[in-house]
Amino acid sequence: MTTEGALLLADEVDGVLTLTLNRPDQFNALSEELLGELQSRLDAAARDDALRCVVLAAAGRAFCAGHDLKQMRANPDERYYRQLFAQCGRVMQSIVNLPVPVIAKVQGTATAAGCQLVASCDLAVASESAKFAVSGINVGLFCSTPAVALTRNVPAKKAFEMLITGQFISAAEAVDNGLVNHAVAPDQLDAALDALVQTICSKSPLAVRTGKAMYHRQRGMNLSDAYDYAGQVMAQNMMAEDVCEGIDAFMQKRHPVWKGR
Template identity: 45%
Template sequence: MCATPALVENPLVTRDLNGLVLRLTLSNPPANALSIAMMEALSAALELARTDDAVRVIVIAAAGKVFCAGHDLKELTAHRGDEDRGRSFFDKTMRMCSELMQMIVTHPKPVIAEVDGLATAAGCQLVASCDLAICTDTSGFCTPGVNIGLFCSTPMVALSRNVHRKQAMEMLLTGETIDASTAREFGLVNRIVPKEYLGQVVQKYAETIAAKSPLVLKTGKEAFYRQAEMSLQEAYDYCAEVMVGNMLYRDAEEGIGAFLDKRKAHWTGE
């Protein structure tokens, strides 16, 4: 796998390639906060994986008892003494975070959140931005900004696109932590597993996805998010075009042929 030494050795986000699955671990406990440095490290790792053919699926995990506590409030507060009362730094932080979340959604590789612990504020936003999320039965999720006079407006973007509106508003208005079972009921996570099996289950999910055609995964993920913002007719028109294009892929020809011949398909990514 090609990578620059600086990215491989970055202590904030560790990288581990297991087969076709790349695990990116937030490694700054206890909070694993999305400081400028953490967001830069995670963005760089995601960008590197974008064109790495050795990577088919990405897992975002975290070290310690907290998955991610959101923005680094101490870092933000330190800039209140700036001439503009921190406005420039606040703007930089929020824009960088928004770009990071969009990078995950638009990434050509599926991204799975592996959550063991608390995901709060922008940390909850990170979970919601991933394509899939699997958590332990002791994990918790919240958007508590309202409790400290800072409504979780940017986390709201990802949250409201993954759970029902009233449930999203419940989290945003109360700031209370929901448990893993409630998060699954809300649609924030896919599966809940015991702590000792989390890594194993996530790896199995990732390997199952990684066995598919990388070109088809890229096409399908992009189409999923694009059609979700369209009207019904627009979505059908758009997805019909996507299906026609997909049918012309060599991988579709191979996959359908393999199914009819009762043999294993061999993907070329074409």
């Protein structure tokens, strides 16, 4: 775990890296500095062959209130804003491009770029008390960059309603609309997250990494190209030692012993 007072806490146990946003008094707003810390940690995680899963969590009552508006107002320059949104976009894309699954653990409110952060993760588990919004419209700013991630999770009309009204949706609505996988009682959040993490970690590391990369790449293809690409990936995957072990274990009615290759 990093030292107390850090903007981002990091803790890795048994191949599971937990990154915790640690600006609770600022509702974990994404300052330039916090985005920089996130980018650095994600870059290091991408190089860690032993990593199995990443959990993105937050300290305090809120998950993330989006960009740091105070910092943004202190720098009224279009070039600055372009650089800031590009920096944020790199972080979001790094989450998507990370070789292993990233799970958002949402204990509180996630707004604007905070909602974008949830949408950018591969999976999300939320407390039933959590709420979600892309609320920039309320201060005259359409949440254009959060819209990129949101519209890749939420059906078109619901996404646009959220973007154009700035209204909150509940954790239950977030589940119904595909933004969150599971919404549980606040005291069950840790258990629900642990169950999902352990399920992922019980699978072949090679299959998980292959699957995440394939899943995200094929989403941008037309149907024919997606099937051609998926067939190639699956054929290559079939040649792995883990697949031989997995099939043998299934036929022999035993648990597989993964080698990660």
